[in-house]
Amino acid sequence: MRYAVIGDIHGNLVALEAVLAAIEDEGADALLCVGDIVGYAASPVECIELVRERADHVVAGNHDYGTVGKMTLEYFNVDARDAVEWTREQLTEDQMQYLRELPLTEACDDVLLVHSTPDHPEEFSYIQTLYDAALAFEAQEQHLAFVGHSHVPITFFDSDPLDYYVVNELNLPPEEKVIVNCGSVGQPRDLDPRSAYALVDTEEGRLYLRRVDYDIEKAARKILEAGLPETNAHRLYWGR
Protein backbone atom coordinates (compact mmCIF):
# COMPACT_ATOMS: atom_id res chain seq x y z
CA MET A 1 0.00 0.00 0.00
CA ARG A 2 1.02 3.55 -0.67
CA TYR A 3 -0.47 5.95 1.86
CA ALA A 4 -0.30 9.72 1.48
CA VAL A 5 -0.64 11.51 4.80
CA ILE A 6 -1.63 15.15 5.29
CA GLY A 7 -2.42 17.24 8.36
CA ASP A 8 -2.49 20.67 9.98
CA ILE A 9 -4.17 22.20 6.96
CA HIS A 10 -5.64 25.01 9.05
CA GLY A 11 -7.96 26.44 6.44
CA ASN A 12 -5.20 27.11 3.90
CA LEU A 13 -6.92 26.03 0.69
CA VAL A 14 -4.16 27.28 -1.61
CA ALA A 15 -1.68 24.98 0.11
CA LEU A 16 -4.12 22.06 0.29
CA GLU A 17 -4.81 22.21 -3.44
CA ALA A 18 -1.08 22.23 -4.21
CA VAL A 19 -0.48 19.22 -1.96
CA LEU A 20 -3.41 17.25 -3.35
CA ALA A 21 -2.15 17.88 -6.89
CA ALA A 22 1.33 16.64 -5.91
CA ILE A 23 -0.16 13.51 -4.31
CA GLU A 24 -2.21 12.86 -7.41
CA ASP A 25 0.92 13.10 -9.58
CA GLU A 26 2.84 10.82 -7.27
CA GLY A 27 0.04 8.26 -6.88
CA ALA A 28 -1.28 6.85 -3.60
CA ASP A 29 -3.76 4.08 -2.77
CA ALA A 30 -5.25 5.96 0.17
CA LEU A 31 -5.22 9.44 1.65
CA LEU A 32 -5.01 9.80 5.45
CA CYS A 33 -5.44 13.01 7.46
CA VAL A 34 -4.14 13.63 10.99
CA GLY A 35 -6.47 16.56 11.69
CA ASP A 36 -6.58 20.33 12.22
CA ILE A 37 -8.44 20.95 9.00
CA VAL A 38 -9.46 24.41 10.24
CA GLY A 39 -8.03 27.33 12.23
CA TYR A 40 -5.63 30.22 11.37
CA ALA A 41 -6.40 30.68 7.66
CA ALA A 42 -9.32 31.87 5.57
CA SER A 43 -10.85 28.83 3.81
CA PRO A 44 -12.18 26.41 6.45
CA VAL A 45 -15.37 25.66 4.50
CA GLU A 46 -13.55 24.63 1.33
CA CYS A 47 -10.89 22.68 3.23
CA ILE A 48 -13.49 20.63 5.11
CA GLU A 49 -15.31 19.80 1.88
CA LEU A 50 -12.11 18.77 0.08
CA VAL A 51 -10.86 16.61 2.94
CA ARG A 52 -14.28 15.03 3.40
CA GLU A 53 -14.39 14.19 -0.31
CA ARG A 54 -10.82 12.98 -0.78
CA ALA A 55 -9.54 11.48 2.48
CA ASP A 56 -10.17 7.84 3.38
CA HIS A 57 -9.49 8.29 7.10
CA VAL A 58 -9.50 11.51 9.14
CA VAL A 59 -8.92 12.16 12.86
CA ALA A 60 -9.64 15.30 14.87
CA GLY A 61 -7.15 17.99 15.80
CA ASN A 62 -7.44 20.41 18.71
CA HIS A 63 -8.53 23.24 16.41
CA ASP A 64 -11.27 21.03 14.92
CA TYR A 65 -12.57 20.16 18.39
CA GLY A 66 -12.02 23.73 19.64
CA THR A 67 -14.19 25.05 16.80
CA VAL A 68 -17.13 22.85 17.77
CA GLY A 69 -16.73 23.42 21.50
CA LYS A 70 -15.40 19.93 22.24
CA MET A 71 -12.35 21.37 23.94
CA THR A 72 -11.49 24.55 25.79
CA LEU A 73 -9.73 27.41 23.99
CA GLU A 74 -7.95 28.29 27.22
CA TYR A 75 -4.56 27.04 25.95
CA PHE A 76 -4.86 28.62 22.50
CA ASN A 77 -2.86 31.78 21.85
CA VAL A 78 -4.91 34.85 21.00
CA ASP A 79 -4.38 34.61 17.21
CA ALA A 80 -5.42 30.97 17.22
CA ARG A 81 -8.46 31.71 19.37
CA ASP A 82 -9.61 34.60 17.17
CA ALA A 83 -9.35 32.34 14.12
CA VAL A 84 -11.29 29.52 15.78
CA GLU A 85 -14.06 31.93 16.76
CA TRP A 86 -14.13 33.34 13.22
CA THR A 87 -14.16 29.81 11.77
CA ARG A 88 -17.19 28.88 13.87
CA GLU A 89 -19.20 31.59 12.13
CA GLN A 90 -18.27 30.37 8.64
CA LEU A 91 -19.27 26.72 8.95
CA THR A 92 -22.66 25.19 8.27
CA GLU A 93 -24.28 23.02 10.95
CA ASP A 94 -23.49 20.01 8.76
CA GLN A 95 -19.79 20.90 8.73
CA MET A 96 -19.82 21.51 12.49
CA GLN A 97 -21.33 18.05 12.89
CA TYR A 98 -18.63 16.55 10.65
CA LEU A 99 -15.88 18.01 12.88
CA ARG A 100 -17.72 16.97 16.04
CA GLU A 101 -17.87 13.35 14.89
CA LEU A 102 -14.20 13.02 13.92
CA PRO A 103 -12.52 10.36 16.10
CA LEU A 104 -9.38 11.02 18.14
CA THR A 105 -7.61 7.97 16.71
CA GLU A 106 -8.13 5.67 13.79
CA ALA A 107 -6.26 2.53 12.77
CA CYS A 108 -6.09 1.21 9.25
CA ASP A 109 -4.11 -1.97 8.70
CA ASP A 110 -0.90 -1.53 10.69
CA VAL A 111 -1.07 2.27 10.65
CA LEU A 112 -2.36 4.48 13.48
CA LEU A 113 -3.56 8.03 12.90
CA VAL A 114 -3.63 10.49 15.79
CA HIS A 115 -3.23 14.28 15.88
CA SER A 116 -1.19 14.46 19.10
CA THR A 117 0.08 11.32 20.90
CA PRO A 118 -0.93 7.63 20.91
CA ASP A 119 -0.76 7.52 24.75
CA HIS A 120 -3.20 10.35 25.60
CA PRO A 121 -4.79 11.57 22.37
CA GLU A 122 -7.42 13.63 24.23
CA GLU A 123 -4.75 15.75 25.96
CA PHE A 124 -3.28 17.12 22.74
CA SER A 125 0.33 17.04 23.98
CA TYR A 126 3.33 17.10 21.67
CA ILE A 127 5.91 14.46 20.77
CA GLN A 128 9.04 16.60 20.84
CA THR A 129 11.54 14.64 22.92
CA LEU A 130 12.70 11.02 23.04
CA TYR A 131 10.93 10.77 26.39
CA ASP A 132 7.64 11.84 24.77
CA ALA A 133 8.29 9.26 22.07
CA ALA A 134 8.98 6.51 24.62
CA LEU A 135 5.59 7.10 26.28
CA ALA A 136 3.92 7.14 22.89
CA PHE A 137 5.55 3.87 21.78
CA GLU A 138 4.31 2.14 24.95
CA ALA A 139 0.73 2.83 23.92
CA GLN A 140 1.21 2.24 20.19
CA GLU A 141 0.11 -1.18 18.94
CA GLN A 142 0.64 -0.54 15.24
CA HIS A 143 3.94 -0.66 13.41
CA LEU A 144 3.52 2.86 12.14
CA ALA A 145 1.87 5.93 13.69
CA PHE A 146 1.30 9.22 11.90
CA VAL A 147 0.92 12.35 14.02
CA GLY A 148 0.72 16.12 13.49
CA HIS A 149 0.27 18.99 15.95
CA SER A 150 3.83 20.43 16.12
CA HIS A 151 3.91 21.27 12.37
CA VAL A 152 7.51 19.99 12.27
CA PRO A 153 8.29 16.88 10.20
CA ILE A 154 10.28 14.35 12.23
CA THR A 155 10.49 10.56 12.56
CA PHE A 156 11.06 8.52 15.73
CA PHE A 157 12.26 4.89 15.79
CA ASP A 158 11.52 2.56 18.71
CA SER A 159 15.08 1.27 18.54
CA ASP A 160 17.40 0.55 21.46
CA PRO A 161 18.27 3.30 22.23
CA LEU A 162 15.39 5.35 20.81
CA ASP A 163 16.32 7.57 17.92
CA TYR A 164 14.93 10.32 15.70
CA TYR A 165 15.58 11.52 12.16
CA VAL A 166 15.04 14.80 10.37
CA VAL A 167 15.51 13.63 6.80
CA ASN A 168 13.34 13.43 3.71
CA GLU A 169 13.67 9.71 2.98
CA LEU A 170 14.04 6.72 5.27
CA ASN A 171 13.89 2.94 5.19
CA LEU A 172 11.37 1.74 7.76
CA PRO A 173 12.73 -1.00 10.03
CA PRO A 174 10.21 -3.88 9.97
CA GLU A 175 11.04 -4.89 13.56
CA GLU A 176 10.79 -1.46 15.18
CA LYS A 177 7.78 0.77 15.70
CA VAL A 178 7.90 4.15 14.00
CA ILE A 179 6.20 7.50 14.66
CA VAL A 180 6.12 10.00 11.82
CA ASN A 181 5.11 13.63 12.07
CA CYS A 182 4.05 14.41 8.50
CA GLY A 183 4.51 18.19 8.90
CA SER A 184 1.91 20.82 8.10
CA VAL A 185 0.09 21.50 4.84
CA GLY A 186 -1.15 24.96 5.79
CA GLN A 187 1.26 26.45 8.32
CA PRO A 188 4.77 24.85 8.35
CA ARG A 189 6.85 25.77 11.42
CA ASP A 190 10.28 24.30 10.66
CA LEU A 191 11.48 27.48 8.91
CA ASP A 192 10.73 25.92 5.51
CA PRO A 193 7.59 27.71 4.25
CA ARG A 194 6.77 25.01 1.71
CA SER A 195 3.77 22.79 2.36
CA ALA A 196 4.51 19.33 3.78
CA TYR A 197 3.05 15.84 3.48
CA ALA A 198 4.23 12.25 3.91
CA LEU A 199 4.12 9.26 1.63
CA VAL A 200 4.75 5.75 2.83
CA ASP A 201 5.11 2.65 0.70
CA THR A 202 4.53 -0.29 3.03
CA GLU A 203 5.74 -2.93 0.56
CA GLU A 204 8.94 -1.06 -0.20
CA GLY A 205 9.25 -0.19 3.52
CA ARG A 206 10.13 3.35 2.62
CA LEU A 207 9.01 6.73 3.93
CA TYR A 208 9.15 10.02 2.04
CA LEU A 209 8.61 13.43 3.64
CA ARG A 210 7.70 15.75 0.78
CA ARG A 211 7.66 19.54 0.41
CA VAL A 212 5.58 21.45 -2.12
CA ASP A 213 5.76 25.07 -3.25
CA TYR A 214 2.48 26.96 -3.20
CA ASP A 215 1.29 30.54 -3.70
CA ILE A 216 1.95 31.86 -0.19
CA GLU A 217 1.07 35.41 -1.18
CA LYS A 218 -2.39 34.34 -2.29
CA ALA A 219 -3.03 32.46 0.96
CA ALA A 220 -1.73 35.40 3.04
CA ARG A 221 -3.89 37.89 1.14
CA LYS A 222 -7.01 35.80 1.84
CA ILE A 223 -6.22 35.82 5.56
CA LEU A 224 -5.82 39.61 5.63
CA GLU A 225 -8.95 40.17 3.52
CA ALA A 226 -10.98 38.01 5.89
CA GLY A 227 -9.93 40.24 8.79
CA LEU A 228 -8.12 37.41 10.55
CA PRO A 229 -5.05 38.19 12.72
CA GLU A 230 -2.19 39.53 10.56
CA THR A 231 0.28 37.21 12.27
CA ASN A 232 -1.55 34.25 10.73
CA ALA A 233 -0.65 35.64 7.29
CA HIS A 234 2.91 36.85 7.98
CA ARG A 235 4.18 33.64 9.57
CA LEU A 236 3.45 31.71 6.37
CA TYR A 237 6.37 33.46 4.63
CA TRP A 238 8.76 32.41 7.35
CA GLY A 239 7.49 28.90 7.93
CA ARG A 240 7.12 29.44 11.65
Ligand code: ZN
Ligand atom coordinates in the same frame (compact mmCIF):
# COMPACT_ATOMS: atom_id res chain seq x y z
ZN1 ZN B 1 -2.09 22.46 14.00
